Amino acid sequence: MPEGHTIHRLAREHNRLLAGHRVAASSPQGRFADGAARIDGRVLERTDAYGKHLFHRYGDVWLHVHLGLYGRFTTGALPAPEPRGALRLRLLADGHWVDLRGPASCELMLPPEVAAVRARLGPDPLRRDADPERAWAKLCRSRMAVGALMMDQTVVAGIGNVYRAEVLYRHRLEPHRPGRSIPRETWDAVWPDLVALMRAGVRSGRIVTTLPQDRPGGRLALDRAHYVYRRAGLPCRVCGTEVRTEVMVGRKLYWCPTCQR
Numbered sequence: 001m002p003e004g005h006t007i008h009r010l011a012r013e014h015n016r017l018l019a020g021h022r023v024a025a026s027s028p029q030g031r032f033a034d035g036a037a038r039i040d041g042r043v044l045e046r047t048d049a050y051g052k053h054l055f056h057r058y059g060d061v062w063l064h065v066h067l068g069l070y071g072r073f074t075t076g077a078l079p080a081p082e083p084r085g086a087l088r089l090r091l092l093a094d095g096h097w098v099d100l101r102g103p104a105s106c107e108l109m110l111p112p113e114v115a116a117v118r119a120r121l122g123p124d125p126l127r128r129d130a131d132p133e134r135a136w137a138k139l140c141r142s143r144m145a146v147g148a149l150m151m152d153q154t155v156v157a158g159i160g161n162v163y164r165a166e167v168l169y170r171h172r173l174e175p176h177r178p179g180r181s182i183p184r185e186t187w188d189a190v191w192p193d194l195v196a197l198m199r200a201g202v203r204s205g206r207i208v209t210t211l212p213q214d215r216p217g218g219r220l221a222l223d224r225a226h227y228v229y230r231r232a233g234l235p236c237r238v239c240g241t242e243v244r245t246e247v248m249v250g251r252k253l254y255w256c257p258t259c260q261r
Contacts, residue, residue: 001052001067001068001069001160001161002052002067002071002072002160003052003158003159003160003161003162003163003198003201003207004049004051004052004124004125004126004157004158004159004160004163004198005126005158005198005199005201005202005205005207006201006205007049007051007052007053007054007067007158008049008126008158008198008202009202009205010049010054010073011047011048011049011054011055012047012202013075014044014047014054014056014073014098015046015047017075017093017094017096017098018044018047018056018091018093018094018096018098019044019045019046019047020043020044020045021043021044021093021094022041022042022043022093023039023040023041023042023043023044023058023091023092023093024040024041024091024092024093025037025039025040025041025042025089025090025091025092026040026089026090027087027088027089027090028083028087028090029085029086029087029088031086031088031106032088032089032106035063035089035106035107035108036089038061038108039056039058039061039063039108042058042059042061043058043059044056044057044058044091044093045057045058045059049124049126050117050118050121050124050127050157051121051122051124051153051157051158052066052067052153052157052158052160053065053066053117053118053121054066054067055114060110060111061108061109061110062108062109062110062111062113062114063106063107063108063109064105064106064107064108064109064113064114064117065100065103065105065106066103066104066105067102067103067104068102068103068104068105069104070102070103070104071100071101071102071103071104072100072101072102073098073099073100074098074099074101075096075097075098075099076096076097077095077096077097078092078095078096078097080092080097080099085101086101086102087099087100087101088100088101088102088103088106089106120154121153121154121157122134122135122138122152122153122154122155122156122157123135123156123157124156124157124158125156125158125159125191125194125195125198126158126195126198126199126202132187132191135155135156135187135191136184136187138152138154138155138179139155139179139180139182139187140179140180140182140184140187141179141180142178142179142180143178143179143180144178144179145175145176145177145178145179145248146168146173146175146176146177146178146179146182147164147168147175147176147248147249147253147255148248148249149179150163150164150167150168151164151248151249151251152249156194158198159194161229161251161252161253162207162209162226162229163194163197163198163207164253165226165227165228165229165253165254165255166197166207166209166226166227166228166229167190167193167194167197167209168255168260169209169227169228169255169256169259169260170193170209170227171186171189171190171193172259172260172261173186173190173260174255174260174261175248175253175255175260197209206225207225207226208220208225208226209225209226209227209229210224210225210226210227210237214227214237214238215237227256228243228254228255228256229254230254231243231254232244232245232252232254236256236258236259238256238259239256239258239259241256241257241258241259243255243256244256244257
């Protein structure tokens with residue numbers, strides 16, 4: 001599932017390509033035909049991202065997209081390719097096309113519904129209006145494992161499996177520890193680290209969490225970008241202990257049992 005940095009990148013791209021222009025909208029697949037008809041011919045005023053949720057504003061109505069596990073956007077310059085397969089939504093404007101396939105959600109919302117989606121989410125580290133105190137208020141009272149809390153979008157919005165594993169490692173947090181056992185000073189270090197890592201992800205389009213001194217040879221190759229994510233059975237980059245994995249809240253968790261005691 002795309003993590004928050006990907007959604008913010010998409011919001012910026014769509015804003016650059018389409019915002020301020022009258023959009024031709026269609027649903028070649030047919031599953032979003034009524035919604036596409038409502039925004040067809042309207043001007044896309046702006047885009048927004050909150051956690052893993054993408055929004056387009058068309059006057060008094062908003063397009064809400066959650067990609068889920070299988071959704072994806074593709075873009076290009078006109079002419080657009082012939083529609084094929086399960087193409088949920090196509091947007092055309094200012095010489096560009098944007099296609100959406102396989103999202104978990106693609107729907108139109110009124111402003112109160114958009115506000116309700118945002119209200120049920122935790123703070124998003126990539127937003128300037130994010131309040132980390134809201135996340136701490138939930139974390140510090142919870143008996144749930146911090147590895148599960150970090151995947152809870154009502155605690156922190158936008159974090160997925162990669163950021164979960166990597167930020168816990170970077171702060172030497174054992175993922176099974178209850179949230180309420182985490183010291184305040186640790187959280188005060190975790191939040192700005194998340195902000196920095198996710199902003200870097202927006203800029204580069206990839207998640208890189210390793211420090212230069214922990215990359216063999218110093219090169220930033222794909223297999224050197226992470227400390228523990230997808231490295232089960234391999235030696236920890238810092239201590240050499242075998243990285244472990246297990247399923248937690250439906251996704252594979254990775255951690256080092258020595259560095260994260």
